[in-house]
Amino acid sequence: MYCIRQLPVLQNDAIRTVRGVGEYNHPPDYSDYFRERQYQFARLCMKAVILAMLLRKSTGLPECRLQDTDWSAYNVLWRVWKRERKRRAARAASDRA
Numbered sequence: 001m002y003c004i005r006q007l008p009v010l011q012n013d014a015i016r017t018v019r020g021v022g023e024y025n026h027p028p029d030y031s032d033y034f035r036e037r038q039y040q041f042a043r044l045c046m047k048a049v050i051l052a053m054l055l056r057k058s059t060g061l062p063e064c065r066l067q068d069t070d071w072s073a074y075n076v077l078w079r080v081w082k083r084e085r086k087r088r089a090a091r092a093a094s095d096r097a
Contacts, residue, residue, distance in 0.1 A: 014040035015079065039084040040078045046047055049074045 009056040049066050056064055066074045 003047075007044070007048060007051075010044055014044050015061060035087075036040065036086065039078050039088075042080040042084070046077045049077065 018033065018037045018040055022030070025031070025033040041054045053064060053066065056062070066072050069075070
């Protein structure tokens with residue numbers, strides 16, 4: 001239950017982070033803003049999907065189809081999250097150098 005009750009707090013954190021990036025991103029494309037928004041909400045939604053799968057399993061409900069195809073919710077979110085993590089790691093490595 002704690003993990004479920006934590007979701008609104010994580011959502012508020014994600015919104016604050018995205019807004020913070022938006023304040024310093026400039027037109028015309030706002031690329032940093034959109035990239036941050038995708039990352040934050042992909043991360044948040046993946047947590048919700050994983051919780052849903054765990055709850056279904058623990059209560060004996062049938063499995064959901066959130067991982068069935070390449071375009072299922074979990075798989076799309078996973079690709080977005082993974083792509084952004086790689087980009088952030090590369091950026092951190094270049095900043096250290």
